[in-house]
Every structure is written in C-alpha cells, then in structure tokens.
Amino acid sequence: MSRVRLQKAEAIVLKRHDYGEADRILTVYTRQQGKITVIAKGVRRIASRKAGHVELFTHVQMMLAEGRNMDVLTQAEMIDAFPRLRDDLVRMTYAYHIAELVDRFEQDGHPSPQTFQLLRDSLAALGDADDPFVVARYFELRYLSLIGYRPHLFECAQCATALEPGGAVFSAEAGGVVCPACARTVSDGLRIDDAAFRVLRFLQTREIGVILHLVLQPGTRGQVEQALHGFVRHHLERELRSVEFLNGLRRVARTVDLAPSARARPDTVDAGAGAERSGDPLSELP
Amino acid sequence: MSSALPRPVARLIDAFARLPGIGPKTASRLAFHLLRMPDDHALQLSEALRALKESVVHCQRCYNIAETSPCEVCADPSRDSGTVCVVEEPLDVIALERTGEYKGLYHVLHGAISPVDGIGPTDLRIDELVRRMGVEPIREIILATNPSLEGDATAMFIERALRANGSEVRLTRLARGLPVGGDIEYADEVTLGRAMTGRSEVR
Ligand SMILES: [Zn+2]
Ligand SMILES: [Zn+2]
Secondary structure: OOOEEEEEEEEEEEEEEEEEOOOOEEEEEEEOOOOEEEEOOEEEEEEEEOHHHOOOEEEEEEEEOOOOOEEEEEEEEEEEEOOHHOOOOHHHHHHHHHHHHHHHOOEEEEOOHHHHHHHHHHHHHHHHOOOOOOOHHHHHHHHHOOOOOOOOOOOOOOOOOOOOOOOOEEEEOEEEEEEEHHHHOOOOEEEEOOOHHHHHHHHHOHHHHHOOOOOOHHHHHHHHHHHHHHHHHHHHHOOOOHHHHHHHHHHHHHOOOOOOOOOOOOOHHHOOOOOOOOOOOHHHHH | OHOOOOOHHHHHHHHHHOOOOOOHHHHHHHHHHHHOOHHHHHHHHHHHHHHHHHOEEEOOOOOOOOOOOOOHHHHHOOOEEEEEEEOOOOHHHHHHHHHOOOOOOEOOOOOEEEEHOOHHHHHOOOOHHHHHHHHOOOOOEOOOOOOOOHHHHHHHHHHHHEEEEEOOOEEEEOOOOOOOOOOHHHOHHHHHHHHHHOOOOOO
C-alpha cells in the first residue's frame, strides 16, 4: 500500500493555466514554501468543488499531496476572495501586476513570511483603497526592499550623502535617488518634483493602513509610476505584461468609464493642491 | 531525438507538439499511430484539415465559425433577432444550442479579457457588438461569459461599453447557481453569494 504524504499550505494564487482536459496548473505563493506550482485536477469542470476556491488572487488554505513532478491539490478552502477587486477591471489589473511581480522575481521554494503578508495585505488593500494605483506603488517599494533591491530615497544611491527635500533625480541604474553632484554622472536620470519625491519616501516608510485614502494628482502619479517602472524594468531586464495591458486599458478608458459606478474614480478626483487628502498624511513627512 | 527520424515524421511530430495539451511524447505517439493507419484514413484526416482552413469562415453578423456568412443561426427567420447571447467561444454556442432552451441569436467574442494573457478589450469582438446594437432591433443582451475572473471582467466591460454608447438595452447575466450534484457545504463563498443574489421564485 502506498502512503501519500499530505501537507497544508496557505497560498495565494498568482497564475493559472489550463492543462489537459479539465485540469489546471496553478502557480501559488505559499506562506510555508514560497512560490510553488501545483496541479488542480478537474477544476475546470463546472461542478468542481475546488474551482471557486482556487481562482486567481484568492487566499486559500490548501492540502497538497506529493506528486511525481509537482504537488497535487487535494482540498482547497478559501480564506478570502478579495471580492472587491473582481468587479473593477483597473483594480483587477493592479492585482495582476503585483502577482506578476512576485511570479517574476521569486525562485521556486524560497519562503518569506514577510512577502506572503505583504502580498496578502496588498490584495486586500487593492479592494479597499480609494486609489488602487497607490497600493500598486506601495507594493513595489515594499517588495523591492524585501528582496534586497530597496531604492535609496534618503541618502544618495551613489555617494550616500543625505538627500535634501525638493526636486530630485531618480536613477534606476544607481539604485534610487542621487544627489545633485552624482546626478551629472548617471545616464538614466529621471527628474522628479518635490511632491513625487515625498510620495516615494512616504510609501516606502509607512504602514499599509495609512495609504488607503491617499489620492495623488495626475502629474505626481506619472512621475512616481515612471520612476518605479524604470526601476523594476532595470532589475527584471524586461517589461511586465501587466504594464502593457494597463497602458492599453488607459487608451480604452478615454471612451469607456471603467470604474464601477458606485465608487470614487481617482483619475477624475481633484485632490486639491499638492498630493493629499483625508487628513493630509503627507504633511507628517520631514 | 528527431534527427534519427525521417524528415516527414519529424515534421508531423513538431506539428502535433504545437497543439494545446500535447507534449513531445504524445506527439510522437500520434505520429506513429498515423503512420500505421490505413492510407485512406490518414488521407481523410488530411482532407478534413484542408477543408477546415479553406471553408470555415466567420459569420459577419455574430462572428461564430460557420460554412457560410451569415451563419445558419443568423439566417434562420424563426430565431428571435431581438435577443443576443454573448459568449466567449464557438464551443459555448454549441453547449447552449444543445440545451434547446434558447431561441435568440449569438455574438461570439473569441476570448475574454485577460491581463494574464495580454488580451485586452480591443482584441475581442466587442466593438462589433456595439455596432450591432446600432443597426439591429436588439431588446436584450444576455452576457454568457464564463463565471471566471476573466469572464466577469469581460461582461463588466461590455456593460460599460454599451452604456458609454448610450444604449439602454436590457442586459442580463446567466444565473450563476450551485453546480448540479454539488453540496452547499462545499460551495465557495463567491458561488454561494451569487446563488443567493440570483435566487428565483419557486414555481
Ligand atoms: Zn551623490
Ligand atoms: Zn451568425
């Protein structure tokens, strides 16, 4: 008699693709083992008991049996489906963005409880935040720190002198913001204004609860996004699919309103002067 | 591995291996199976493949695959042209036709919005659906995309696109109930929640 070894895994579904007639191969990030691939048999059948529990971006408790090539999903019980990011194409795209980042940067089987927690909290926040854009940038800054690529925002990325507030030059190659002297030596310097610089510092150092009501002005959004995308692209050495998809979506959004009607639409909200709202969280910055 | 094989066999193996769900081993098995097959069976298969590419067209009204445009469904005067059922794939049309419950027309999107696969709204036949709204006497659109993340996103986008074009057509979504043969206790909360919202009168 063969004994199958079973083990529990608390997982978040990052990616899935169809396999064979009715199976699906899932890429999941687990608290216990980091990124792993598991096969979910029969889940594409409409009567499958497991299917709804292992949709993309769900937080799920899994029972896995050791298989020949990969673990086999034997039971799945959803912990959180983050339903609010499923009724909004823009939020969903940001969820895909952070899942894609984790999938691209992680090696199989290197667990990090902090990464798991950040991923979980960020998916929840993507549903709750006034502006999912802010959550995506928060995730990028925090995640880059966890995997050892923390962008320098408080001291020059090149010569380590303390940085003054005000306009700054961001260089992905140098590893963050550089001082005015070093700015002349980098080839990929991106000028960011004081508001964008403050937002980057704010997101890097605050807890996630603080950012839920932060809404940025369009000009600030653009600079923050450009700096971080450049940084991610530099380390991945390729473009993310979610970024291309989002750009396509933004073109469509000029004619079609993408946000559910009952919710605030950050792209059209005027946050007033600067980049603040809801008690001005940015004002506590040095 | 393929170097020891006659070139026509290797070519066929490569061709099979490009099909979804078929790995190199299955591809070899299929190729050798064909090699042992009686000649006329193998030729029938090659004829079927040729006909597939030569005589299958997209219906210019509903974008289903067909031998003619308009397709049989669109050309059938007994079908209700005031109702259009929007589906992801031609196979979904077949599944719905098998129920015998539906008498309206279809609109085949050829996929669903999927950030993961890089499929955006403009890669699907959504503009074509919006255009049909302008020229056909459509009273109701049934959104019958898959009950998945992508299917739901697609249905939502279509709703927005139609409303953005000023359409006030009646929009419905297939009832998402519990799977037949399933136990309530095993249902996930999304499915159970939807089954509750979409509950119907007991008749
Ligand atoms: Zn410096
Ligand atoms: Zn047709």
